[in-house]
Amino acid sequence: MTEAPFRPFDTALDQEAALAHLRDATAGADDGELFLERSRSETISFDDGRVKTASYDASEGFGLRAVRGETAGYAHSSEISEAALKRAVETAKLAVGDGGGTLAQAPQATNVKLYGDRNPIDDAAFPVKIDTLREIDAFARGLDSRVVQVTASMAASIQEVEILRPEGILVRDVRPMTHLNVSVIVEENGRRESGSMGGGGRIGLDGLIDRSHWEATAKEALRIALVNLEAVPAPAGVMDVALGAGWPGVLLHEAVGHGLEGDFNRKKTSAFAGLMGQPVAAKGVTVLDDGTIPDRRGSITVDDEGTPSGKNVLIEDGILVGYMQDRQNARLMGVRPTGNGRRQSYAHIPMPRMTNTYMLSGDADPGEIVAELKDGIYAVGFGGGQVDITNGKFVFSCTEAYRVQNGKVGAPVKGATLIGDGPTALRQIRAIGNDMALDPGIGNCGKGGQRVPVGVGQPTLLMGGLTVGGSAA
Numbered sequence: 001m002t003e004a005p006f007r008p009f010d011t012a013l014d015q016e017a018a019l020a021h022l023r024d025a026t027a028g029a030d031d032g033e034l035f036l037e038r039s040r041s042e043t044i045s046f047d048d049g050r051v052k053t054a055s056y057d058a059s060e061g062f063g064l065r066a067v068r069g070e071t072a073g074y075a076h077s078s079e080i081s082e083a084a085l086k087r088a089v090e091t092a093k094l095a096v097g098d099g100g101g102t103l104a105q106a107p108q109a110t111n112v113k114l115y116g117d118r119n120p121i122d123d124a125a126f127p128v129k130i131d132t133l134r135e136i137d138a139f140a141r142g143l144d145s146r147v148v149q150v151t152a153s154m155a156a157s158i159q160e161v162e163i164l165r166p167e168g169i170l171v172r173d174v175r176p177m178t179h180l181n182v183s184v185i186v187e188e189n190g191r192r193e194s195g196s197m198g199g200g201g202r203i204g205l206d207g208l209i210d211r212s213h214w215e216a217t218a219k220e221a222l223r224i225a226l227v228n229l230e231a232v233p234a235p236a237g238v239m240d241v242a243l244g245a246g247w248p249g250v251l252l253h254e255a256v257g258h259g260l261e262g263d264f265n266r267k268k269t270s271a272f273a274g275l276m277g278q279p280v281a282a283k284g285v286t287v288l289d290d291g292t293i294p295d296r297r298g299s300i301t302v303d304d305e306g307t308p309s310g311k312n313v314l315i316e317d318g319i320l321v322g323y324m325q326d327r328q329n330a331r332l333m334g335v336r337p338t339g340n341g342r343r344q345s346y347a348h349i350p351m352p353r354m355t356n357t358y359m360l361s362g363d364a365d366p367g368e369i370v371a372e373l374k375d376g377i378y379a380v381g382f383g384g385g386q387v388d389i390t391n392g393k394f395v396f397s398c399t400e401a402y403r404v405q406n407g408k409v410g411a412p413v414k415g416a417t418l419i420g421d422g423p424t425a426l427r428q429i430r431a432i433g434n435d436m437a438l439d440p441g442i443g444n445c446g447k448g449g450q451r452v453p454v455g456v457g458q459p460t461l462l463m464g465g466l467t468v469g470g471s472a473a
Contacts, residue, residue, distance in 0.1 A: 002119070002122060003040070003119070005160070005174075006036075006038040006060070006160035006162070006174075007162075008036045008038075008062075008080050008162060009162070009170075012080040012081060013080060013081070013082060013085065014082070015164070015170070017082060018034060018082070018085060018164060019164060019166075019168055021034075021082075021085050021086060021089050022034045022064070022089075022164060022165075022166055023166050024089055024093065025064055025066045025073075025088075025089040025092045025093045025096075026066045026092075026093075026096070026103065026166045027093070027096065027099060028068070028096045028097075028098070028099020028100055028101055029066045029067055029068050029093075029095070029096045029099070029101045029103065030067050030068055030069065030101040030102065030103065030104055030328075030331060031065075031066075031067040031103065031104045031327055031328060031331070032064075032065050032066040032067055032092070032166060033064075033065055033163055033164065033165055033166075033305060033306065034062060034063075034064050034085075034163070034164040035062060035063045035064075035065070035161065035162075035163050035304060035343070035346055036060075036061075036062045036080065036161065036162045036163075036164070036346065037059075037060060037061060037062070037063075037159065037160065037161045037162075037345060037346040038058075038059070038060040038159075038160045039057075039058070039059050039060070039157065039158070039159045039160075039345065040056075040057070040058050040119065040121060040157060040158050041056070041057045041121075041155070041156070041157035041158075042054075042055070042056045042057075042121045042155065042156050042157070043055050043153065043154070043155045044129055044130065044133060044153065044154050044155075045151065045152075045153040046130070046133035046134060046136070046137055046151070046152045046153070047150075047151045047152075048149065048151075049137060051130060051133075052151075059078065059345070060078070060080060060346075061076060061077055061078040061079070061080060061345075061346040061347065062076065062077060062080055062084075062085070062088070062346055063075070063076040063343075063346040063347065063348070063349070064076070064085065064088040064089065064091075064092045065092060065349060065350075066092040066093055066095050066096050067095065067101075067327075067328050068095050068096045068097060068099070068100075068101050069101070069332075070328075070332065071095045071097075072095055072328065072349060073091060073092040073093060073094050073095030073096065074091075074092060074349045075087070075088035075089075075091035075092050076088070076346055076347045076348075078347075103166060103167075104327060104331055106165050106167045106169050106306075107165075107169075107171070107302070107305065107306045107307040107308065107327075107337070108307075108308065109169075109171075109308075110301065110302065110308035112292070112301060112308065113301055114202070114292060114293075114294050114295070114299050114300070114301045114309075115175070115176060115202035115203070115294065115295050115299065115301070116176060116202075116203075116204065117174035117176070118176065118204065119158045119176065120156040120157070120158065120176045120177070120178045120203070120204050120205050121156045121157070121158065123156070123204045123205035123206055123209075124205055124206075124209060128209075129154055129205075129209070132154070132209045132214070133152045133153075133154060135211075135214075136150070136152040136182060136214050136218055137150045137152055139214075139215060139218055140152075140182060140184055140218040140221070140222060143218065143219065143222050144186065144222060144226070146186040146187055146188050146226075146229070147184055147185070147186055147222065147225075148185055148186065148187045148192070149184070149185035150182070150183070150184055150185075150218075151182070151183040152180075152181070152182050152183075152214075152218075153179075153180070153181045153198075154178075154179070154180050154205070154208070154209070155177075155178065155179045155180075155200075156176075156177070156178045156179075156205055157176070157177045157178075158174065158175070158176050158177075159174075159175040159177070160172075160173075160174050160175075161173050161174075161175070161304070163302075163304070163305065163306040165306060169306070171302055171306040173300070173301050173302050175202060175300070175301075176202050176203070176204070177200070177201070177202055177297070177453060178200045178201065178202075178203055178204065178205050178208055179198060179199070179200035179208075179441070179442070180198055180199065180200060180208040180209070180213075180214060180217065181196065181197070181198030181199075181217075181442075182196070182197055182198065182214070182217050182218045182221045183195070183196040183221060184196070184218070184221045184222045184225045185225065186222070186225045186226060186229055188229055191229065193225050193226075193228035193229045193231070193414075194225050194228065195220075195221045195222060195223065195224030195225030195226070195227070195228060196221055196224065196399075197217050197218075197220040197221040197224065197440075198217065198440065198441075198442050199217070199439075199440030199441040199442060200297065200440075200441040200442070201295050201296050201297045201441040202295050202296065202297065202299060203295050224381065224399070224400055227400060227412045228399075228400070228412065228414060230411065230412055231411070231412040231413055231414035232403075232411050232412070232413055232414070233413065233414065233415055233470060233471040234377070234398075234401065234403075234413035234414060234415045234416035234468065234469075234470030234471065235377075235403065235413070235468060235470045236468060236469055236470040236471070237467070237468060238465055238466070238467050238468070239375060239376040239377065239465075239466070239468055240373055240374070240375075240376040240430075240462065240463065240464050240465070240466075241376055241377045241378075241379060241418060241462075241463050241466045241468065242369055242370050242373055242376065242377070242378045242379070242404065242460065242461065242462050242463075243379055243380075243458070243460065243461045243463060244378070244379065244380030244381075244460055245366070245433060245435045245436060245437040245457075245458060245459050245460050246437035246438065246439050246440070246457060246458070247381065247382060247439040247440070247442070247456065248379060248380065248381070248382055248458060248461075249357070249358055249359065249438075249439065249456035249457045249458035250382050250385065250396075250439070250443065250456045251382065251385065251394065251396055251418070252287065252357065252358070252359055252456065252458055253354060253357050253443070253445070253454065253456045254385050254386070254387045254394055254396070255387050255392055255394040255420070255421070255422035255425060256287065256315075256392070256422045256426060257287075257289070257354050257357045258270075258354075258387060258389055258447070259271050259272045259387075259389055259392055259422055259423075260272055260287075260289075260314050260315075260320075260322075260323050260324060261323065261324050261340070261351075261352040261353065261354070261447075262323045262324055262325040262326065262329035262330065262333060262340075262352040263326075263329050263351060263352050264389050265323050265333075266329050266332055266333050269389060269390050270389055270390070271389070271390065271391050271392035271421070271422060271423050272320060272392075272423070275320050276320055276321070276323075277319065277320065277321070278319065278320055279318050279319055279320075280315060280318065280319070280320045280423060280426060280427075281315050281318040281426035281427060281429065282318055282426065282427055282428070282429040282430070283317055283318045284317060284318065284362050284429075284432050285315055285317070285318050285359065285426060285429055285432065286313065286315060286316050286317060286359065286360040287313075287314045287315040287357070287358070287359050287360075288311060288312060288313055288314060288357070288358060288359075288360065289312045289314055289324050289338075289340065289354055289355055289356065289357045290310075290311040290312070290355065290356050290357075290358070291303070291309030291310060291311075291339055291340070291355030291356060292309050292310065292311050293356055293438075293455070296356050296438065296441070296455045297356075297441040297442070297443060297453045297454065297455050298354070298355040298356040298357075298443065298453055298454040298455035299355060299356060299455070300339070300342070300355060302339070303326070303339045303340060303341045303342055303350070304341055304342050304343045304350045305326060305327050305337070305341040305350055307327065307337045307338075307339045307341060308339055309339040309340075309355060310338050310339040310340075312324060312338045312339075312340075314357075315426075318426075322338070323335075323338075323352075324338055324340040324352050324353070324354060325337050325338045325340055325341075325352055326340055326341030326342075326350055326351060326352045327341055327350075328341075329352055339355075340352050340353055340354070340355065341353075342355075342452050343450065343452075344450035344451055344452055348449075348450050351447065351448060351450070353445065353447060353450075353452055353454075354445060354454050355454060355455070356438065356454065356455035356456070356457070357454070357455070357456055357457075358436065358438060358455075358456060358457030358458055359432070359436065359457070359458040359459065359461075360436060360459075361432065361433065361434045361435065361436040361459045362431070362432025362433060362434060362459060363432070363434055364431045364432055364433050364434060364460075364462075365433070365434065366433040366434070366435050366459070366460035368431075369431045369433055369460050369461070369462045370404060370407070370409060370460075371407035372407065372430075372431065372462060373404040373405075373407060373462070374405070374406060374407070375404070375405050375406075376404050377398075377401050377402070377403065377404065377413065377416060377418075377468055378401065378402045378403075378404050378409055379398045379400070379401040379416070379418065380400050380401065380402075381398060381399040381400030381401070382396050382397065382398060382399060383396075383397045383398070383399045384396075384397055385397065387422070391421060392421040392422030392423050392424075393419075393420070393421045393422075394418075394419070394420060394421065394422060394425075395417055395418070395419050395469075396417060396418045397416070397417050398413075398416040398417065398418065400412065401413050401416045413470065415470055415471045416468055416469070416470050417468070417469035417470075418466050418467070418468060418469075419466065419467040419468070419469055420465075420466045420467060424465075425463055425466065428463055428464040428465050428466075429461055429462070429463055429464075430462045430463070430464050431461065431462035432459055432460075432461060433459035433460030433461065434459065435459050435460055436457060436458060436459040437457055437458075437459070438455055438456070438457035439455055439456050439457060441455070443455055443456055
């Protein structure tokens with residue numbers, strides 16, 4: 001049975017009474033809101049020929065925030081009631097102190113809708129989902145005799161939010177999310193390697209569980225596993241690197257994107273702090289954060305403060321022109337909010353976060369970019385990575401990469417890591433392909449103990465002078 005829409009002011013709170021409590025909490029403040037949320041999620045994992053996990057999670061609650069200057073008071077509760085709200089007011093208003101603030105202008109309303117609002121968990125019956133995962137397992141095992149293990153997983157969720165502002169404005173958003181992933185392990189002559197492929201977005205399950213989609217996903221996971229089965233130890237040293245289009249944009253996300261979030265720059269802890277209007281990248285490099293792309297994993301109709309998402313240019317033709325802002329940092333820096341105030345749930349305070357961060361295409365042919373490599377690495381898949389925001393230094397592991405010598409793509413390599421720093425790497429981009437692509441919908445971003453879904457993208461790039469960590473003698 002389909003669940004009724006989330007309407008807390010019809011079922012748990014009187015809206016006028018809640019508004020009075022919110023105004024009490026934000027009296028003398030610069031900003032604040034009441035954020036109410038209901039979330040439902042289902043995850044099923046099929047592993048080693050049987051259902052390994054099947055979970056269903058449900059949560060709801062509210063978060064109340066009052067902001068004065070650089071200080072924010074925040075209280076949250078899993079109980080949506082006037083009694084709980086009254087208790088939260090006493091905590092949140094501690095940040096206001098003696099008051100004296102001027103309430104910031106409310107976000108502008110939007111009629112734009114970037115995704116559907118149906119619950120994707122209801123798109124297929126539970127037995128159908130199990131049967132689909134079982135079919136994926138059998139199909140992947142039948143593709144190659146070297147397949148020894150298959151893991152297939154499916155996830156769907158719905159997040160419903162209502163944001164009440166002190167001015168009386170109420171903003172609603174319903175956010176679906178789906179994901180399908182296939183991982184394959186192959187073995188030959190005692191050597192085992194793995195490959196994984198997945199994707200999704202703010203879409204229904206229908207397309208993901210269509211046979212044509214999951215067959216292609218399983219084949220790609222197997223292809224990556226077989227490539228890794230042939231891989232030789234990666235070389236080590238400083239060399240030029242070609243980065244593939246799409247998911248390799250995760251390097252851009254980590255090494256550059258976090259450094260362009262407003263809070264790090266306001267506090268001057270980012271490697272890009274104080275460089276507004278100055279060259280920070282090679283000419284031709286234009287980087288955007290765009291939460292307005294329909295159905296994408298990182299897209300949001302409105303952020304978690306009620307600000308409509310935006311298509312924000314961060315770097316234009318190599319020049320730093322913008323940061324990503326929530327309302328608090330925007331006010332403190334004297335600029336406008338950019339729709340990047342995001343939070344993991346009602347139990348978390350909003351902060352500047354990325355949505356879909358990508359680099360625009362250039363005019364170079366991708367094949368010619370790789371052909372320019374005299375001695376280097378062509379990296380098309382990435383796993384984990386980490387970055388130090390203060391200096392932009394990053395380390396990324398490659399999940400699919402190839403040795404290139406004299407413009408010829410050679411053997412795949414394993415154990416390759418890319419080491420460098422964002423500001424330097426941006427300046428060392430020597431060619432930008434005409435093939436910009438977004439990732440398939442697999443990204444999550446962690447910051448301050450919170451995780452939110454994001455997207456990344458880029459064209460094929462030629463980047464000079466990166467340190468490659470490897471194990472080849």
